[in-house]
Amino acid sequence: MEKIIPFRKTDYTDDGIHISSGKFIMELQTEWEKVFYNQFDPYYANAIEGHPSAMLRLTKYMASEDDDSNTDFGMELIDGEIDIDTNLAIEKFSKTQTVYAIGSQFHDDEDNPLFLIKNDKLAENILVMKYIRDDDGENENEMIPVVDKLVVNS
Numbered sequence: 487m488e489k490i491i492p493f494r495k496t497d498y499t500d501d502g503i504h505i506s507s508g509k510f511i512m513e514l515q516t517e518w519e520k521v522f523y524n525q526f527d528p529y530y531a532n533a534i535e536g537h538p539s540a541m542l543r544l545t546k547y548m549a550s551e552d553d554d555s556n557t558d559f560g561m562e563l564i565d566g567e568i569d570i571d572t573n574l575a576i577e578k579f580s581k582t583q584t585v586y587a588i589g590s591q592f593h594d595d596e597d598n599p600l601f602l603i604k605n606d607k608l609a610e611n612i613l614v615m616k617y618i619r620d621d622d623g624e625n626e627n628e629m630i631p632v633v634d635k636l637v638v639n640s
Contacts, residue, residue, distance in 0.1 A: 487526045487612040491518050493540050494611045502547030511547040512591055519592035519600075522615045529594065531615040535603040536560065544602075548588070558582040560604040568603065570617070581588045 498504055502511040509517075512587050522531040536544065541560035549557060561573040561584060570586065587599030601618070608614065 487522075487529055488535075489518070489522045489525060489531070489615045491613040492612045493536065493543070495543060495564040498547065500546070507530050511544070516591035518615050519538055519590060520612075521558060522617075523592065526617060527607070529617045530590065531598060531617055533601040533603055533616040533618050534588075535605050535608065535614040537608045537610045538604045538606055540608070540613055541602065541604050544613070545585070556582055559585045560617065561586050564606050566577070572631075595636070 497506065498511070503509070503510070504514055507514070519531055523529070534544075538560070541549075542558070545557060545559040548559070561568065561570065562576065563569075565570045573584065573586070585602060587601045590600050605614075
């Protein structure tokens with residue numbers, strides 16, 4: 487389950503305001519999540535995937551004023567798969583701190599993240615909202631909706 491979200495650089499100001507709607511990026515995230523949920527009910531998006539340059543823009547737009555610009559949104563895909571352990575090992579040698587997930591803006595459930603994933607095979611002008619099944623669950627056929635909330639200073 488996935489939904490492609492247009493994410494052109496020319497559609498946003500440098501501080502994350504969508505030019506035509508006047509909405510801050512996190513307000514748009516709420517709308518994206520609602521559209522995803524309405525299309526795939528009862529499932530919620532639990533990942534945002536984007537080209538590394540799109541994720542860099544997302545980092546810039548969502549960073550608070552207190553951020554020291556030392557953060558980088560999105561884990562790297564390893565052989566086309568999500569591998570948190572390898573990403574954590576890579577981060578030990580990095581000068582930036584990777585943000586692996588952000589909170590959902592759709593609900594007030596703080597227990598489940600929206601994972602951030604870099605995929606250099608995607609176009610630079612889109613983001614992909616996804617539901618990714620957790621293969622570590624006891625019942626592989628069961629898919630559980632996931633949401634969370636992020637509080638950001640803006």
